Amino acid sequence: DGGITQSPKYLFRKEGQNVTLSCEQNLNHDAMYWYRQDPGQGLRLIYYSQIVNDFQKGDIAEGYSVSREKKESFPLTVTSAQKNPTAFYLCASSWTSGGREQFFGPGTRLTVL
Amino acid sequence: ELKVEQNPLFLSMQEGKNYTIYCNYSTTSDRLYWYRQDPGKSLESLFVLLSNGAVKQEGRLMASLDTKARLSTLHITAAVHDLSATYFCAVDSTQGAQKLVFGQGTRLTINP
Numbered sequence: 001d002g003g004i005t006q007s008p009k010y011l012f013r014k015e016g017q018n019v020t021l022s023c024e025q026n027l028n029h030d031a032m033y034w035y036r037q038d039p040g041q042g043l044r045l046i047y048y049s050q051i052v053n054d055f056q057k058g059d060i061a062e063g064y065s066v067s068r069e070k071k072e073s074f075p076l077t078v079t080s081a082q083k084n085p086t087a088f089y090l091c092a093s094s095w096t097s098g099g100r101e102q103f104f105g106p107g108t109r110l111t112v113l
Numbered sequence: 114e115l116k117v118e119q120n121p122l123f124l125s126m127q128e129g130k131n132y133t134i135y136c137n138y139s140t141t142s143d144r145l146y147w148y149r150q151d152p153g154k155s156l157e158s159l160f161v162l163l164s165n166g167a168v169k170q171e172g173r174l175m176a177s178l179d180t181k182a183r184l185s186t187l188h189i190t191a192a193v194h195d196l197s198a199t200y201f202c203a204v205d206s207t208q209g210a211q212k213l214v215f216g217q218g219t220r221l222t223i224n225p
Contacts, residue, residue: 033213040220041218042201042217042218044215050211058212096211101146101161102158103158
C-alpha cells in the first residue's frame with residue numbers, strides 16, 4: 001500500500017527536551033511538508049522540502065529543525081527552543097508538478113508535560 | 114501575503130437541507146484544494162480545482178472555483194449526518210516555491 005506514515009501517534013515531552021517526529025512516504029513524491037495544527041485552528045506550515053538535501057522555512061519555523069537525507073523521509077525535531085510545542089503535527093507529501101495535491105499522514109499528537 | 118478566509122466558521126444544519134461554504138483568498142492563484150477532517154484525525158483530500166470555472170462533484174458535495182473573484186464554494190446537497198466534519202480550503206501560493214495556505218476551517222454539524 002502506498003501512503004504516508006508518521007510515528008509515534010502520541011508523544012509526551014518534558015520541558016527542555018528535544019523530540020523527533022518521524023515521517024515516511026512510499027509514494028515517490030518529491031516534496032514533503034510539516035504542518036502544525038492547534039485546537040480549533042487551521043494548519044500552519046513549519047518546513048517544506050522540494051528535493052533531497054534541501055528544505056525551506058515555512059511560516060512558523062522557529063524552534064523546529066528538519067533534515068531531508070532521503071527522498072522518502074522528512075523527520076521533524078521539536079527543540080527546547082519551541083516554547084509552546086503542544087499541538088497536532090501533520091506531515092504531507094506531493095508531486096512538484098501537475099495537480100500538486102498534498103496527501104497527509106495520520107499525524108502525531110505532541111504534549112508537553 | 115496570501116490570506117485565505119472561510120465562512121462560516123461554524124455551521125449547524127438539519128439533514129436534508131442544502132448549504133454552501135465559501136472560501137475567499139487575497140492574491141492570484143489558480144490552484145485550490147478542499148480537505149475534510151474528522152475529529153482527532155488527519156486531512157482527507159476531497160477536491161482539486163486547477164482552473165477558472167472548474168467544478169468537481171462527489172456524492173452530495175460539489176466544489177467550484179472562480180479565479181477572477183478569488184472565490185471557491187463547497188456546496189452540500191441534501192445533507193446527511195455522515196458529512197459532519199471540519200472542511201478546509203487551501204490555496205497554492207504562486208509566489209516562489211509551492212506552499213499551501215489554509216483557511217481556518219468550517220466546522221459542520223448535521224443534525225438528524
